[in-house]
Every structure is written in structure tokens, then in C-alpha cells.
Amino acid sequence: MNKKRILTGDRPTGPLHLGHYVGSLANRVKLQHEYETYVLIADVQALTDNFEHPEMLGENVREVVLDYLAVGIDPDVATIVLQSMTPEIHELSIYYMNLVTLSRLTRNPTVKSEITQKSFGKGEFDDEEEHRLAALGVNPQVPVGFLAYPIHQAADITAFNAHLVPVGADQAPMIEQTREIVRKFNALYGETLVEPAALIGAVERLPGTDGSPKMSKTLGNCIDLKDTAGEVEKKVRGMYTDPKRIRADIPGTVEGNPVFAYHDAFNPNVDEVNDLKDRYRAGKVGDVEVKKKLAAALNAFLDPIRERRAVWEARPKDVDELILESTRRARRTTGPVLEAVRDAMKVNYFGHLD
Ligand code: TRP
Numbered sequence: 001m002n003k004k005r006i007l008t009g010d011r012p013t014g015p016l017h018l019g020h021y022v023g024s025l026a027n028r029v030k031l032q033h034e035y036e037t038y039v040l041i042a043d044v045q046a047l048t049d050n051f052e053h054p055e056m057l058g059e060n061v062r063e064v065v066l067d068y069l070a071v072g073i074d075p076d077v078a079t080i081v082l083q084s085m086t087p088e089i090h091e092l093s094i095y096y097m098n099l100v101t102l103s104r105l106t107r108n109p110t111v112k113s114e115i116t117q118k119s120f121g122k123g124e125f126d127d128e129e130e131h132r133l134a135a136l137g138v139n140p141q142v143p144v145g146f147l148a149y150p151i152h153q154a155a156d157i158t159a160f161n162a163h164l165v166p167v168g169a170d171q172a173p174m175i176e177q178t179r180e181i182v183r184k185f186n187a188l189y190g191e192t193l194v195e196p197a198a199l200i201g202a203v204e205r206l207p208g209t210d211g212s213p214k215m216s217k218t219l220g221n222c223i224d225l226k227d228t229a230g231e232v233e234k235k236v237r238g239m240y241t242d243p244k245r246i247r248a249d250i251p252g253t254v255e256g257n258p259v260f261a262y263h264d265a266f267n268p269n270v271d272e273v274n275d276l277k278d279r280y281r282a283g284k285v286g287d288v289e290v291k292k293k294l295a296a297a298l299n300a301f302l303d304p305i306r307e308r309r310a311v312w313e314a315r316p317k318d319v320d321e322l323i324l325e326s327t328r329r330a331r332r333t334t335g336p337v338l339e340a341v342r343d344a345m346k347v348n349y350f351g352h353l354d
Contacts, residue, residue, distance in 0.1 A: 003036045006038065006162055008037075008166045009156060010042065012046055012063070013060060017217070018215060018298075019215030019222070022265050023168030023201040024166050031164075032078040035164065037079065039079070039080050040083055043084045044084050065080060066312055071225065079329050080326040083156065093154075097151055105147050105148060110170055115142055115146070117218070120142045151181070153177075154177055154178035158193050158196070159333075159334040159338065164198075166201070167199070172198055175197070182194070189344040192340055209221045209236075211239075233295045239291065241290075249284070251282060263276065263297065339352060
């Protein structure tokens, strides 16, 4: 019974969408039986850019858990972990902060683009020091907690000594940062931590309904797992397609067309998809038909997910209890890992408290 471990997770910032599904959820559902799987709800990480409105997070956590249960994460097989109730993660982060330089943090490509997108601060600089940092390309008004969240994420992964981390492509830099921290820790204090590997989903990136390269809540271009059939039909009807194709008899481009990216990812009827592509390229099919068939395929995919969600939605107390019980179970893993870390670092002068 010595299975390898998986740790993966999400920020509870809103409902999970089809991009999450192809990027990581599908992998988790598949792998939960082969690996000892932990799925973390990163509410403390979500705080790093929502610290002014923490009141939303509790409800978001419940929603994410419902999405997990709906897609088939089995709470008797995988362990759902609430980050804020796992103090070992936070302690580990503080130790790791000594192993990472400021320049390493400002280099992280995912964090870099998030900082640009979110435009932290008021954009005007207060003094000499802020101007100096801005001239170096560092936004001086980024909260330290935000800049450092990759360190906290490294703690998420290593508090479980996970071997594998199934994530979307945008998370690859976080796993790389984690590997660096592990190598440095082990070199300094002796072999203690497992160096994890990333497992990127089958579809690297699902475009948004507006044709932008990524489905994201901030861009408002998502199809959520909890959308009703009617909402899905409406979103698909409004989807971006080949803009040059103003009439059905104009030959269209399939490559890079989000409607076909979704067909490829979610329509199991390959013959239907190939026929639509052929006719689209030849100018022999209207967008309406392509989209109708897409909405039908998406709804067929989402129906069983909606059904499982409804069952749990009717039992909110059980969902809350599940989160608590599951996190308790997770701490039976993180506790011993932290003892090993303190022993390796010799932060154990007086033995252990309990
Ligand atoms: N940063 C991830 C995201 O935004 C969420 C996350 C937090 C995570 N901790 C993790 C993912 C640990 C994998 C492993 O999607």
C-alpha cells in the first residue's frame, strides 16, 4: 500500500470552469485511484489578492468543493484539504523564505503577468525608494504576500511530500520554484523532501468563449461546470468564431477557432466533428449548426456533473463536515512531514511538544 502521492489544488475565487476541467480536474479524477491524492483548496493563497474582501472566501470554498464532488473526485478516495486549517503549510513557508531570493520571485513569469494584469497599488509612486524599484521593473506596491505566494505553494506541495502535481500549464513555474526549494533544502539540511514533478493536462490551454487564449474568470469568457443547459446554449451562441466568415458560404479557418477547440476537447463524436470541420473549410456549413452541435455535446458532457452536484447541494451540512473531517485526515500526513523538517533543520532543541 505504498502509493506515490499527488498534491494539487485551486484558489477558491469562483466556480470552476471547462478550462480547469481539461487542465487539471480530469487528470485528478483519473489518477485518484492510482495515487494517494490530496486536493487542496488554497484559501490563504486566494487571500493574497483578496485580503480586502475575505468574507467571500468561505462560500467560494464550498462552491469549489461542490465542483470537485460533481466532477467525480471521490471524498472516500482522495483527501480534500483546506489550506487555512493546515498550519504545517504556513510554518514550512516561513522556513522556505530563507531559501529564496527576491530576484528569484520577481522573475516568476506567472506572477509577473498577474502583477501586470492586476495593477496593484495606485500606480503613482510615493517616494524615492518606490521610484527606484519601479525603474528596476518591480512594482513597488505589490504586497509581499502576493510576490511570495509561490513559496507558500511550494509548502503546499512539500508538506505532503507529493511526487506529482497535476496542474494547468500556467502553473509550471510554481512547480519549478518548488523543485529549486527542495533541492536547496536537501543540500543544506540533508535528504528530507521529495522533489515533485508537474503533470500538465491533455489540453494545455482551453481558449475563452471570446477567442482569447485562456479561459479565465477575470476575462469573463468562461463556461462554468455549474452553468445550466440554457446558460451553456447562450454562451455558445455568442462565441467568437472566424471573424472573416460573415456568411455561411465563405470558407472558414478551423485552426485556432475556439468553437472547434471545444469540439475537439468535449465532443466524443469524432466523425461529426470531422464532418463539421470539412464543411466549415469548404464554406458549406453555417456557424449556427456548428454551435448547436457544440452546445449539445457540452451539455451531454455536463449533465452527469450537474446531477452529482445537485445531490451534494441538497446536503450543505454534510459538505461542511466533509471539509473538516478531510482536513483532519490530511494533517495526519503533514504533521510527520513537519517533524522530519524540524529534525533536519535541528529546530528540535527541546524535542516535540506533543
Ligand atoms: N496557484 C494555483 C492556481 O492558481 C492553486 C494552487 C495553490 C495549487 N496551491 C497549489 C496548485 C498547489 C497545485 C499545487 O491555480
